[in-house]
Each structure stands twice: as structure tokens, then as C-alpha cells.
Amino acid sequence: MGEENLNLINRFKNICKKYPHKKAIFYKGKYITYLDLYQKCVKYDYILKSRKIIKKKTTILIPFSFDFVSIFIALWQKGNTVYFFEPWIKINEIFSHLLKEIEVLITDRYMLSFFKILGKEILNPFKTNVSKTDDKIEDLKNDDILIVSFTTGLTKSKKIKRNLKNLYYQYLFIDRYLNFKKDKVLTFFPMMLFFHILKGNTTYIYPYKNIKNIDVLNLVEFVKRNKIDRIYLAPFLLKKVLKILKETNTHLKNIEFVCGGGPLDHEFIKKYENFISFNKIFLVYGTQEAEPIAIARLDEILDLKGKGYIAGKPLEEIKIDILDTGIKVKGENVSNGEVFIEDKCYIDDKGYLWILGRYGIENYVYEKEILKFKGIKDVAIFYKNKEIKIKVIGDRRSKSFVKKLLEKSFEKIDIKFVKKIPYDRRHHSKKDYFRIFKKFARKIPSPINAEITASEERIPK
Numbered sequence: 001m002g003e004e005n006l007n008l009i010n011r012f013k014n015i016c017k018k019y020p021h022k023k024a025i026f027y028k029g030k031y032i033t034y035l036d037l038y039q040k041c042v043k044y045d046y047i048l049k050s051r052k053i054i055k056k057k058t059t060i061l062i063p064f065s066f067d068f069v070s071i072f073i074a075l076w077q078k079g080n081t082v083y084f085f086e087p088w089i090k091i092n093e094i095f096s097h098l099l100k101e102i103e104v105l106i107t108d109r110y111m112l113s114f115f116k117i118l119g120k121e122i123l124n125p126f127k128t129n130v131s132k133t134d135d136k137i138e139d140l141k142n143d144d145i146l147i148v149s150f151t152t153g154l155t156k157s158k159k160i161k162r163n164l165k166n167l168y169y170q171y172l173f174i175d176r177y178l179n180f181k182k183d184k185v186l187t188f189f190p191m192m193l194f195f196h197i198l199k200g201n202t203t204y205i206y207p208y209k210n211i212k213n214i215d216v217l218n219l220v221e222f223v224k225r226n227k228i229d230r231i232y233l234a235p236f237l238l239k240k241v242l243k244i245l246k247e248t249n250t251h252l253k254n255i256e257f258v259c260g261g262g263p264l265d266h267e268f269i270k271k272y273e274n275f276i277s278f279n280k281i282f283l284v285y286g287t288q289e290a291e292p293i294a295i296a297r298l299d300e301i302l303d304l305k306g307k308g309y310i311a312g313k314p315l316e317e318i319k320i321d322i323l324d325t326g327i328k329v330k331g332e333n334v335s336n337g338e339v340f341i342e343d344k345c346y347i348d349d350k351g352y353l354w355i356l357g358r359y360g361i362e363n364y365v366y367e368k369e370i371l372k373f374k375g376i377k378d379v380a381i382f383y384k385n386k387e388i389k390i391k392v393i394g395d396r397r398s399k400s401f402v403k404k405l406l407e408k409s410f411e412k413i414d415i416k417f418v419k420k421i422p423y424d425r426r427h428h429s430k431k432d433y434f435r436i437f438k439k440f441a442r443k444i445p446s447p448i449n450a451e452i453t454a455s456e457e458r459i460p461k
């Protein structure tokens with residue numbers, strides 16, 4: 001395949017010409033059409049060209065908006081690398097990355113203008129009035145880095161690079177296995193917005209401040225009112241939606257759910273069969289470095305039994321090596337072509353990938369069993385050799401049952417009942433084991449990748 005065929009911006013231009021008057025994005029009660037989105041992009045293209053911001057390291061420090069999407073696409077069109085920082089990374093780390101990595105800050109915040117003193121270029125796109133446009137796409141190579149993400153790691157932020165080739169094959173594989181061709185989609189994952197734009201869909205963005213406190217009833221009404229065809233969301237939010245459907249006796253039979261961002265206990269879903277079609281729920285397993293790795297349709301796995309949590313069936317296009325401490329994933333959609341993930345896994349006789357735990361241990365297996373006890377609401381486990389530490393939310397009277405379950409495998413059992421177990425702020429679907437166990441977690445051998453995954457809710461009693 002020629003390199004020119006991998007340029008996703010060419011696809012964007014073709015879609016805008018094909019569906020000029022179709023609604024591209026819906027956000028905060030307003031739409032933007034593909035024609036309007038394209039016109040915004042070529043305006044920002046000219047601004048970037050006039051300022052000679054071409055093939056530079058950039059970051060966008062403005063709130064999400066139609067302009068944000070347009071600037072993002074325009075930066076790619078000019079061959080720039082776009083840097084993203086998760087908002088919950090320590091401010092001193094973000095400041096350090098801005099100093100070391102970034103050449104151009106795109107922002108409307110006056111307080112950031114002091115970066116000029118530090119040799120950075122500042123561009124306020126809203127104070128640059130132009131009547132000209134430019135739609136020239138810079139020549140890009142497959143290994144040109146288009147996105148660099150700084151995300152939370154085990155002890156500090158980690159850097160993830162994605163080049164043109166990675167992003168193209170991520171788009172291609174997800175489309176091949178899930179089919180992007182839908183009319184109206186709602187997503188809580190940013191890249192899905194861009195990928196669906198490439199298919200000419202209408203993408204809805206639901207505004208929220210904190211995923212943990214999202215108004216789920218209002219979200220369900222939003223989905224029904226706008227006749228959404230597919231929703232991309234994390235396990236924590238899917239469980240919340242399913243509970244609301246049952247409590248309000250609401251049925252969503254014609255909507256597809258694509259669930260990713262953390263493991264999901266597929267057995268938990270069984271009690272919701274009257275409110276949703278199981279053949280319209282897809283589980284997607286992957287990381288920011290490798291997305292997707294495995295995919296499963298819920299109705300095909302409901303009766304499967306195994307240890308831990310099912311991740312799905314690995315894509316035919318990727319290779320997975322099962323190691324004692326995790327898995328090594330290779331593929332065209334993988335950052336740097338190869339990534340090590342600290343998920344302890346196995347593949348069953350039907351070809352499905354199961355996750356046993358993190359860092360070479362089977363903590364998910366023990367957590368899943370403990371959650372079956374009456375009165376246990378949540379649990380987090382970490383162990384090394386014959387020593388196990390457990391944090392539990394729930395009835396203290398269950399302590400003896402938990403200890404009895406584990407005493408055959410562990411010599412030293414430390415059980416503490418707590419009021420809160422911390423989760424990631426992005427999806428609230430992965431336990432933050434480092435924060436939970438602190439010094440004990442530092443005993444983890446070779447922490448290469450710090451994406452921590454675990455279940456948020458108990459399975460049915």
C-alpha cells in the first residue's frame with residue numbers, strides 16, 4: 001500500500017466534499033456541517049502557513065469546541081505533531097514537558113503568553129483575522145509522528161507516540177471489525193470522533209465535567225431524543241446505563257454499545273437481557289499504544305467460563321506472545337510496532353483472550369471470587385510471593401470468608417476495610433493500584449507500562 005493512501009486527511013477532504021450539508025458534530029445544543037468544518041479547517045490552514053507552523057511540535061490549550069477539532073485537523077494537514085496532556089497529570093510534569101517538547105502553543109489564554117520569554121511561539125487563533133484559505137496537505141511519511149500523548153503512569157506520566165501508519169491501521173482495523181458506517185454515534189473516546197468524521201457520520205459529544213458523577217438518566221434521555229445508533233463508553237458507564245434502564249424499565253433495543261477502557265465481567269450483564277440486545281454490545285480490549293488488540297460480541301461470550309475477565313478474540317492482523325509477566329503485542333496499529341503490556345493473560349481453547357491480573361499476578365481472579373461474597377461491594381488485591389494485601393469495601397463480617405478463601409494460597413494475609421478505592425479519572429474503570437498499595441506496589445518488577453486495569457463493580461450475587 002502506497003504511503004499516500006495512508007493519509008487520513010485526504011479522506012477527510014473527500015468526505016467533506018461528498019457530504020457538505022450533513023451534520024458532522026453535535027455539541028452543547030449546536031451542530032456544525034461538514035462544509036462548515038472544512039471551511040474552518042482551511043482558514044486555520046492558512047493561519048498556520050502564514051506563521052510557518054509546519055511540521056512542528058504543537059499543543060492545543062483551548063477548551064473542546066468545533067474550533068478545537070478544526071485546529072487539530074489543520075495541524076495534521078500541515079504535518080505538525082500534536083501533543084496532548086491528561087489534565088490530572090501533575091502540573092509540574094506538564095510544565096516540564098511544555099518546556100522540553102513543545103515549539104508552538106495554540107491558546108487563547110493570556111496567562112500562557114509568558115512562554116514567549118522561554119522561547120516558545122504562541123498562536124491565538126481567534127485573534128488572527130484572515131480572508132484567505134489554504135488546503136494544501138503536506139507530504140507525510142508513514143513514520144511521521146502525528147500524536148504524542150502524556151498519560152498517567154505508575155509513578156509519573158508516560159509518553160506515547162503514534163505515527164501516521166499506527167493511526168491509519170487503528171482506523172482500518174476498528175472499521176473492519178466494528179464497521180464505522182453508522183448514522184449517529186455518541187463517543188466518550190476522542191479518537192472515535194475523528195474516525196467517524198472520516199466516515200461521514202454525525203458524532204454527538206455529551207458534555208460532562210467528571211465521568212464519575214455524570215447524570216446517567218439524562219444521558220439515556222439524550223440518547224433516545226437524538227436517536228443515537230452507537231455509543232462508545234467505558235465499563236463503569238455501561239454498568240450505570242444498564243442499571244438506569246432496569247430501574248426505569250426503559251428499553252434500548254436498537255442501539256449498539258462499544259465498551260472499552262477497562263475489563264468488564266460479561267456475566268454481570270446477563271440480568272439486563274430484557275432491556276438491551278446482547279448482540280449489540282461489543283467489548284474492545286487495547287491500550288493507547290495498541291488499539292484494538294481483541295474484540296468480542298457479548299452474545300457470543302455470555303456462556304463462556306474462565307478465570308479472570310474475558311478480553312475478546314485477538315485480531316487476525318496482530319501477534320500476541322504470552323509471557324509470564326504479561327503479553328507482547330505486535331502489529332501495524334501498535335506504537336513502535338511492538339508493546340509490552342503487564343496484563344497476565346491466557347488464550348482458551350476457543351481462541352479468546354482472558355486477563356488474569358496485572359504485573360505477572362492473578363489479582364483479578366481473586367478479586368472476582370471475593371466479589372461473589374454477600375456484602376462485598378468492591379475489592380483491590382496485590383500480592384508478592386506468599387504475602388497478599390487486600391482492600392475491601394463492604395460488610396466487615398465477610399472478613400472470615402475472604403480469609404478462608406485465600407489461606408490455602410497465601411501464608412500472610414492482610415485485609416483492610418476502607419471507604420474508598422481510587423480509580424483512574426479518565427474512565428473510572430481501572431483501579432489505581434499504586435495509589436492503593438503505595439510502598440507495597442513499588443515491589444512490582446520492571447514496570448514498563450503503567451495502565452492499571454480492574455473491575456469497578458461486584459458481579460451479581
